[in-house]
Amino acid sequence: xxxxxxxxxxxxxxxxxxxxxxxxxxxxxxxxxxxxxxxxxxxxxxxxxxxxxxxxxxxxxxxxxxxxxxxxxxxxxxxxxxxxxxxxxxxxxxxx
Numbered sequence: 303x304x305x306x307x308x309x310x311x312x313x314x315x316x317x318x319x320x321x322x323x324x325x326x327x328x329x330x331x332x333x334x335x336x337x338x339x340x341x342x343x344x345x346x347x348x349x350x351x352x353x354x355x356x357x358x359x360x361x362x363x364x365x366x367x368x369x370x371x372x373x374x375x376x377x378x379x380x381x382x383x384x385x386x387x388x389x390x391x392x393x394x395x396x397x398x
Contacts, residue, residue: 351397358389
C-alpha cells in the first residue's frame, strides 16, 4: 500500500522514506523468494495463501489498515502485541 499525501484525519500507514526503503528491499528480495518457491516445486500457476503481519503504534492506523485489507477480502485480526505493550498487531492471511 502506497503512502498517501493526506490530512491528519487520514494519515498514511508509513512515512514516505520508510515506504521507499521497504519497497527497494521487497524488489531486491522478490526474485530470491520466487526462486526458492520454484526450487520447492511451486509454479507460477499455483495460488498460495500468504500469512502477513504488521505492527503499528497507532490504534487508528492499525484499524485503517485492517479495514483496507478486509476490503481486499483478506482474513484480518488486530490485537495488542504480546511482546511490546505499545504496539498493535495486524495479522491474518490472504484468502487465495
